[in-house]
Amino acid sequence: MERWRTILRRFRPRQDVEQPFYPDREEVEGPVLLNSMGPMAAAFVAARLLRGVVVRGGSVVRASAVEKLERLLRKGLGEEVVHHCEEEAEKILEWLGRGPSDDDLPLETTPPDPDLDVMVQADLESRLSVATFALEEGYDLELEYFDDTTATWPRTRARLEGIENAEAADFETSLQLRDATGWFDVPVKQVRWLMPIPPLDDDELDDDDGAEVVEFPGD
Numbered sequence: 571m572e573r574w575r576t577i578l579r580r581f582r583p584r585q586d587v588e589q590p591f592y593p594d595r596e597e598v599e600g601p602v603l604l605n606s607m608g609p610m611a612a613a614f615v616a617a618r619l620l621r622g623v624v625v626r627g628g629s630v631v632r633a634s635a636v637e638k639l640e641r642l643l644r645k646g647l648g649e650e651v652v653h654h655c656e657e658e659a660e661k662i663l664e665w666l667g668r669g670p671s672d673d674d675l676p677l678e679t680t681p682p683d684p685d686l687d688v689m690v691q692a693d694l695e696s697r698l699s700v701a702t703f704a705l706e707e708g709y710d711l712e713l714e715y716f717d718d719t720t721a722t723w724p725r726t727r728a729r730l731e732g733i734e735n736a737e738a739a740d741f742e743t744s745l746q747l748r749d750a751t752g753w754f755d756v757p758v759k760q761v762r763w764l765m766p767i768p769p770l771d772d773d774e775l776d777d778d779d780g781a782e783v784v785e786f787p788g789d
Contacts (some may be wrong), residue, residue: 580667585629591630605644611655614643618659694743698718698736701745705730709766710749716760723762728754729770 606609621636623629642654704711714725722749728747734755743758 579630581626587627587630589630607731608648610643611651614647614655615659618656619662622663627772694758697764698743700764701733704732704737704766708769711764712767713764714762716757727767
């Protein structure tokens, strides 16, 4: 446990650590049977992690309860398994204590666009008012927006079919659009630029029939 105290030494005890823990007052619904290695090893790793947290005053769970759980689980685990579980628990604590670094990659499938961060902070109400005017007056839209899938800023002309959550003017508000490729929604927070345009003709919304095939002599 000395190594665990070193890992968690910068954490102070919680102010409510002496408060009673509600589950201690309740009766169990029934016994739980753990008879496979995966759940048992996971439970032991979790217990070891929790014991380290309890030692530092980070949980209202009683230390005696955690120690009892460890003893019970040890009965079903070989010493080699216990050793690996303890090592895994220490690695997890070290990972938590280290915190995120600049080298860690974000979980998003596409990197965030810096222009998008600036735009999110801009006035959503002004962009929504332009879209609302276009919808009420029967105009369509030309707009430039951030596409999450391609991480690009396409510009398109599209028919404005509606506005979802128009009353809120917040991050949930989105434009319901249709162009030659079909229906799509664009959150207002991802619109960089838009302007009303005269209503698009139906043929401007039809899919292109494709390029003409040119036959070369001799084919």
